[in-house]
Amino acid sequence: MGLFKEFRQFMMRGSAIDIGIGVVLGAAVSSFVDSLVRDILLPPIGLVYSRMNIENLHISLSGRTYSSLADAKEAGAITINYGLFISTSIRFVIILFIVFLVVRQMNRWKKPHQHPLDSMTKKECPYCCLSIPNRAVICPNCSSSLEKKQSAESTTYPRLKIK
Known part of the structure; x- marks a missing residue:
């Protein structure tokens, strides 16, 4: 019974509520940034680089050439998906910058x-x-x-x- 009482105190302290709110906001920001990168940022970059989809960039380890990543996966080829890695890296940097801005502002609010x-x-x-x-x-x-x-x-x- 002591464990449940301690858990209830933890929940009422606000720490768990803050964590829950952070997870929900993080998921919302992540999906927003995901759409921003995939739908807004990468198409113009792909247009500059010969009308290609950045997320389709891959290296097939089997030696065969595939026109798209979907074709390579359909054929069962083992690939290094560096286009997806570039896309994910851009998302990561944007989310990291947003978290930096939020923490920076919270520090200002605490001790202005x-x-x-x-x-x-x-x-x-x-x-x-x-x-x-x-x-x-x-x-x-x-x-x-x-x-x-x-x-x-x-x-x-x-x-x-x-x-």
Whole structure:
């Protein structure tokens, strides 16, 4: 009974719902990109390359020549389908770019005042020698006040006094 209770808590937490929504949206984006590549992008590319269908490009390992991939499959020939690989690679790059844009936007929504790379840079506290965020003015480990060294392009932060 403990397993089902734990599963129900997992479902109610929102993680499973987020995953489910992501899978559904991923399938929708995948079918959209699939149609975009097959129906919009590849025909003009094939027209440029002597009126051929990119997805029909193949190498027959039997040594015979076939006019299309469908003819080769019908004859039972073993083929290397590099046209399908090119098409799939284009789809992959487009989907990868869309995922990048979505993640980038979600990071902006989470912390609009902070650049994503700022939180990843670290410095060492001069008092306790532990790693702390680069923009910290008080060490979260030893509570020491940190003063930023003044350089030509930066200004110093005033020391914070804890009462």
